[in-house]
Amino acid sequence: MSHHRTPVSNDWPYSVTTPGNRDWEGTAVRWLRELLPARYAGYTTLTRHPVLLARHAQLQIEHEIRAVRVAMQTCRAELPTLGVSGPTIENTIRLYALELEQLSRLARGVRLVTDALLRSGQPPVRQARVRP
Template structure:
């Protein structure tokens, strides 16, 4: 039976059990897979290798952060030319700010999981040598 320990940090994803618990990696894989576009679920190389999945999720979120920043920075210049009213532009900027906060939190969670997966892999390699 799996027992939840105190989270590693406040950025540790709630739905992922902490390292040391049975099946923690499977909860991490599910969480990481959910961060990616659905088409990535079919790539068994990613789903069978959690470290690769975490790396790809990190890259995906970094790209999303860049895209949202560009969208936010260009709102006031580009949206009026599309006929978007000022109140809607301001609302859009607030939406992007919220999304940046969420993506930043997700990115921190992915980094923590990646570090834990790498530590777990190193520990398994050490045990295999003994």
């Protein structure tokens, strides 16, 4: 089976082959792991359960979006007190705006990959039984 890279939508990650292609789940897992801090690569619970990995990637991106929004909203008030010049502050705001666009695009990609993983029959994550 060939590796098609025809996206499911414009937000489908380029490095993830489309569902139905050989090893598409493997490409999805590799892409999702790249979205997380490197230290998460050692957590086999995440790497063995693609849907759990996708959920964590979505949460990570949502937190990054919140952090960038706070940074953007507060930089005009806080950066002058740190000695940052006006032009640098405006460049920083533009940087944050671009980062928000990129993070939003990544979040949409993660949602698409998650939906595809769920449709492909990835087993749901089992809940550990709590013993009394």
